[in-house]
Structure formats: C-alpha cells, structure tokens
Amino acid sequence: MQKTSQKLPLTDIHVIILDLDGTMIDSVPDLDVALNGMLKELALPPVDVSSIRLFVGRGTQNLVRSTLSVHLESDEVEKTMNIAMTLFYKYYRIVNGEHSTVFPGVREGLKLMREKKLNIACVTNKPSIFTEPLLAKNNLYSYFNLIYCSDTFLVKKPDPFPMQMACRKFGYRPDQAVAIGDSINDAQAARAAGCSLFMVPYGYNYGKPVEEMNPDATVSSLLQAANLVS
Ligand SMILES: O=C(O)COP(=O)(O)O
Ligand SMILES: [Mg+2]
Numbered sequence: 001m002q003k004t005s006q007k008l009p010l011t012d013i014h015v016i017i018l019d020l021d022g023t024m025i026d027s028v029p030d031l032d033v034a035l036n037g038m039l040k041e042l043a044l045p046p047v048d049v050s051s052i053r054l055f056v057g058r059g060t061q062n063l064v065r066s067t068l069s070v071h072l073e074s075d076e077v078e079k080t081m082n083i084a085m086t087l088f089y090k091y092y093r094i095v096n097g098e099h100s101t102v103f104p105g106v107r108e109g110l111k112l113m114r115e116k117k118l119n120i121a122c123v124t125n126k127p128s129i130f131t132e133p134l135l136a137k138n139n140l141y142s143y144f145n146l147i148y149c150s151d152t153f154l155v156k157k158p159d160p161f162p163m164q165m166a167c168r169k170f171g172y173r174p175d176q177a178v179a180i181g182d183s184i185n186d187a188q189a190a191r192a193a194g195c196s197l198f199m200v201p202y203g204y205n206y207g208k209p210v211e212e213m214n215p216d217a218t219v220s221s222l223l224q225a226a227n228l229v230s
Contacts, residue, residue, distance in 0.1 A: 022203025109222025160193035
C-alpha cells in the first residue's frame with residue numbers, strides 16, 4: 001500500500017526512517033579531507049568540494065569511484081579501486097566527525113519524535129564502521145532504536161529491503177512509516193517499500209530539486225517533519 005498525496009499531518013504513523021548524510025549531518029567537509037588525502041597519496045590532483053557533494057548518496061564504493069573518474073579513464077579507475085578504497089578508509093576513519101556538522105533542527109526534531117513515542121530508525125548507505133562513530137560523536141546515537149548501514153544487508157538504498165526490514169522489526173506496516181531523506185535513493189527506496197516520504201531540500205541530491213521526487217512534503221528541518229506526523 002503506497003501513500004501518495006496524503007493530507008498533512010500524516011496520521012497513524014509509528015515509524016520514522018531517517019537518512020544520515022545530507023539529512024542529519026553535513027558530512028561533506030570530512031569526505032573532502034579524506035578523498036583529497038586519498039588522491040594526494042595516489043599522486044592525482046585534488047577535486048573540489050562542490051563536485052564531492054554531487055557524488056554522495058550511493059555508498060562509499062560509488063563515492064570513491066566517482067572521485068577517481070574525475071581524473072582517470074574507466075579501466076584505470078577499476079585498476080585503482082582496491083588501493084583507493086584502502087586509502088579512503090584510512091583517512092576517513094581519522095577525520096570522520098571532525099569537520100562535519102549537524103543540520104539545524106535535527107536534535108529538536110529527534111527529541112519531538114521521541115516525545116511522540118515514534119520508533120526511530122537510521123537507514124543509511126554509509127558503512128557501519130563510519131556511521132556509529134559519527135552519530136556518537138554528534139550525540140545523536142541514543143535517539144535511535146535501530147541503525148541499518150550499507151553493510152547490514154546485501155542490498156542498500158534505493159533497494160527497499162532495509163526500510164521494509166525496519167518496519168517489520170518494529171512490528172508496523174510500511175504505510176505506517178515515514179522515510180525522511182535528501183536524495184533520489186531515499187525517495188525510490190521509500191516508495192518501493194510503501195512508506196510515506198518527506199524530503200529535505202538542503203542535502204545532496206545530485207544537484208536536482210527534491211520536489212522532482214514527489215514527496216508527501218518537503219520539510220525545511222526534522223523539527224518541521226516531526227510536527228507533520230501524529
Ligand atoms: O554514504 C552515502 O553514500 C550516503 O549516505 P546516506 O544514505 O546516509 O545519505
Ligand atoms: Mg543522504
């Protein structure tokens with residue numbers, strides 16, 4: 001059952017499924033340091049931060065591959081991937097959480113969701129080795145009843161499976177859940193799962209307006225999102 005064009009506020013909602021990068025945390029400043037550290041060690045020129053913003057959303061392999069593709073032909077990219085991934089992990093483990101910031105209204109939104117007794121899951125395409133320390137460093141970890149990362153299952157967003165599993169784990173149907181994200185990957189996963197969809201306009205959506213994803217609402221903050229469900 002797919003909810004589209006629902007009246008706001010959405011009712012009979014029991015589960016909130018939150019994206020991480022670009023929705024809760026502006027992680028690009030850390031990714032910038034890690035990716036450019038990787039490139040330097042590979043003796044490749046740097047990439048600028050505006051390009052990096054366009055690469056985030058489909059997981060770490062895709063991020064590293066897109067970054068290498070700025071400078072290398074596709075066969076060279078594939079030959080370089082193993083060492084590049086190792087270098088990216090080395091730098092990102094060090095810098096993760098150092099320069100990133102929590103978007104306005106995130107903490108207030110999470111608090112209100114807790115007060116409303118909603119079950120809160122984080123479903124991210126970030127690997128678990130980076131997700132949990134990043135949430136903890138920003139004092140967000142304790143708000144979550146469930147955290148699913150890119151390596152929790154064999155598939156990640158835009159596949160609907162992690163969102164469907166989150167609903168099942170809490171004992172609710174997907175149409176009793178709202179996914180909140182910043183990119184087409186969140187939108188496609190939410191719709192295929194049968195969840196409602198809110199989108200934030202301030203994250204990373206490959207430079208495209210989030211309205212193109214036909215969300216149930218575009219929300220300026222997680223606090224506004226929390227006010228639109230009951
Ligand atoms: O790491 C990514 O590619 C994006 O992560 P997200 O799913 O939290 O936006
Ligand atoms: Mg995101």
